[in-house]
Amino acid sequence: MAEPKEIFFNSKKIAVVRTDKIGDMVLTLPMIKAIKESFPDKQISLIASSYTKVLIENCEFIDNTYFLEDFSDGIKGIFKNKKFDVVFFPRPKFNEVLSAFRTHQKLRVGSAYRWYSILFNHKIYAHRKTAEKHEAEYNVNMVENLTGRQLKTELVRPVISENFQRKIETLLKTYQLEGKNFIIIHPGSGGSAYEWKPENFGKLAEAVYQQTGLKTLITGDDSDIQKCNIVNNIAETSINLCSQLTLSELIALISHSKLLIANSTGVIHIAAALGIKVLGLYPNSPHLSPKRWGPYSKDSICITPDSKDKNHQDDMNLIDFNKVLEGALELCRK
Incomplete structure (x- = not known):
């Protein structure tokens, strides 16, 4: 051969x-x-x-x-x-x-x-x-x-049909959220990653609103309903869209957002491919870490558990809430 x-x-x-x-x-x-x-x-x-x-x-x-x-x-x-x-x-x-x-x-x-x-x-x-x-x-x-050739590594932007763009624009108008004046929190991970508690996401959504006036749209699929409800109950100004969007609609929604915040899951990469700012929460183990799976974007911040102990390096409860809030505010104000 x-x-x-x-x-x-x-x-x-x-x-x-x-x-x-x-x-x-x-x-x-x-x-x-x-x-x-x-x-x-x-x-x-x-x-x-x-x-x-x-x-x-x-x-x-x-x-x-x-x-x-x-x-x-x-x-x-x-x-x-x-x-x-x-x-x-x-x-x-x-x-x-x-x-x-x-x-x-x-x-x-x-x-x-x-x-x-x-x-x-x-x-x-x-x-x-x-x-x-x-x-x-x-x-x-x-x-x-x-x-034997050196090649560029560049994300590919998803193609969003006009039909789905119009659907999402109509949805945003009903909530008076035109013009990238909202963030998205996606608290689930489809079982593919370690997760920050939904209670933390709820407190984060409320804190971001208090300091920036930006409302949070909560997204997820059927498996995330309980988590999304917890976020929604804590963040009184948030809007819960969990299990209400198709994947095509979710992609269109992300394209209109100012910032997406999530655990290590697919929506992070969709947001990065769309050029949307991303805040990702990740464990520290190399094979799970942002070094390998973080958003491939300069407009992003990744936060991991604050632990040097290998036995606790992936404990998402050790992620500092204030660091996450600071990161979210930094990206919102960019």
Whole structure:
């Protein structure tokens, strides 16, 4: 077989497989953007979960999208029906890599540190858990490693349809909140992260209002209802939109906000991609920390537990409320 670099440069069809959550997809799109801008002759396909569809609809850097749910046997069906010259696995799963191997996808690129890494024929020697880079940079680095070229890491702004923009503008008018004169607090994390207590978010929302006059809109999905209600009950001036918005509507809402405050979860990355200021609350362990998963934005502040004790470095109760308030006020006044 030809050298991996040669296969890439002679390739026409490239696939990127990312079938997990919203935030992961936001941080994978820079990789696709880097490929398309540096190698415009390549046809890029994205293999994903349909849950992320609204993020990637009308993305100018993607030629084809294949959703697992559209094929009766999922990724097996995709690889049986589609042949690619190169397949990147930024966050590999065994069944996905095995399917690519069994269907003879020509060049399979992924981590050298999985028990099934023998299934890759170009291996990336990077321990992401050490957080020496940001997740978005790790993804772009896969392409740099293969091609030998230095590439830019840039977030991709979601495309928001006029229909959803109008819906959110109408909603904001009913609350007299036009002109980025509100913040968003998203207290849940979908179980993907350690969380600051909703009581703290409630006190924060009220404190920000008292010092800036900015009201808080509370967002979340069905699993966050209890947390959002707690925030709403403490912050009397807040408006609770929990479980009332589709993902498309939430993205449009975020684009109109002055600041988003949340635990480590996908909405942080959506806000950063939209150019909205972000305050993120994170644990300290490297594989969970803002070094790897923080908002990829200069207009952001990340706060972690104030503890040097490794046994308590991820205790979100040790996050200093006053530091969070100071960070929120700093970003609001920018």
